[in-house]
Amino acid sequence: MHTMRNVSMDERTSGRGSSVSMASLARAIRAVPLEQLVALQQIVETGSFDGAADELRVSQSAVSQRIKALENQVGNIVVRRTKPVQATETGQLLLRLAKQITLAQEEAIHLIAAKGQQGVVNIRIVVNADSLESWVLPALAPVAQGHIALDIRRQDEHVSTRLLRTGEVMAAITADERPVRGCSITRLGAMAYHAVCTPEFRRRWFARGLTREALESAPLVQFDRDDRLQYRFVRRITKAKIHPPTHYVPTSIGYNDAIALGFGWGLMPDSYARGYPEGRLVRISPEQVLVPLYWQQWRLSSPSLDEVATAIISASGKALVAA
Template sequence: MDLQLDQLRALDAVISEGTFDAAARRLSVTPSAISQRIKALEDAAGRILVQRTKPVQPTESGLTVLRLARQIQLLTGDTARELGDVHQPGAARVVIPIAVNADSLQTWVIPALGRAAAGVSFDVHREDEEHTTRLLRDGTVMAAITSTAAPVQGCTVRRLGAMRYRPMAQPAFARTWFPDGPNARSFAHAPVVLFDRKDDLQFRLMRHYTRKPVDPPRHYIPSSAGFNDAICAGMGWGMIPDLMIRPEDELISLDEKVFVDVPLYWQQWRLDSPALTLVAATIAEAAAESLL
């Protein structure tokens, strides 16, 4: 296949931006030029690569070519950075899309990215740590913080540590709903705060007490800060990482002896990229300072 760099850039832009018009603005060309490049790329590949929907979606073959496009752009950006001064206006920048779970993003990841930001732009996808590997597989991201130890095909993996979560509640809430402490009956009736519908952490802890499924009232708060605020407001109990437990919130643990450790791993594409290596190193350093 004779795949041209401008065609691969067009594919990346269309998938990233969601429309041909937005891709054209990003690359400073016309929508017609984007359409022609995608058509030429599909002709070269011998198959349809994008579904022309809103937003534009890659086909299965398109995901394969998208991964190649982003690998080439990463290596091209690395080369441009080595040839120039990344601190000069207009200098070439490497774009690294990564997937990070919300609690890590809220606590220890941003300072790490800040230390690696010279000449690098980040496209951060917030996703639950149990689901970030999907974004690696389909080429959406080049690296991810995940709870999956088994490496995704074409990726390397290293353990970062673990985040410890505790069942926390506002004192008055605990007195009302857990007068005899945590037990199966209390967990079956006490309101619980969940991050989203993928959040299984609270139910994982409840199974320790109930031994069977329960269906308590629940609040969905898809924000790490908002999640904590909801618990502080007495809306329900929830699992809060040690890194986000603040004395001024005056929350109490429902059971000091019980906690859940969530292991975290760094998975990234297996590429010899100085920029990606630097990001991995700063993430690992920050994790060593913050995680168990």
């Protein structure tokens, strides 16, 4: 019986040995038992060895042994023993592999299942808040009626590819036009925004227009700390990096309502602004801000993932503007 040689850190990082170690590493990863990958996936998803043990219905010791064996196999630490437990860079690559295998298994179960007994395929995607709360959910409603169970994460469009890189999701709506390694990319269109506030707010803070002094003093509404859209708008106008007083309101509806209630000014999708009574909101600049959006997904054969992609791409043609 062939015995797999473990790959050492020294071997993988030394001169001529790197080409040999790359081949050894490839063989080692191909030989990783599925139960070790599943253990890794559960540890990261639950955040602890205890949680993984509960999910897998085995002892914590068994989970620890599987992870130790996995680390010996690939010659690298795969998780950081923090709270919650986090995958290392190597662990993230293996986590992505684990989820791809899980997806393939679920697809097979669905296809092989007896008539009338559909298997469930879990599809994890990440979507920016404005798209999620305006056009994405209606687009996915027909998909959700079948065998697909959707796990939708909410993340700013400028940072959402992080979750693709770590293997936490299979697809993303993102503003990043650079394809994540191993992913295909499709341009969807652009979300159109205008800077708006209440008439009273504009009279108080912008009576003399969008001056640097006014933008430095006027309160701003932000979705969360990943939301940099307003700051980029301000910098384009002032050519300076300024930090106005900021309110954080982490839901799309709450964010828009905060602007309509006079908390501050902010960039709002045109589709949302039209939903308020006439005269409730005014623009502080005629400039339309376009945020191009892309669909990135794992490059693998998955009818279920392709079904989700088709629904998103089709709906984006009506919901977004050409850019």
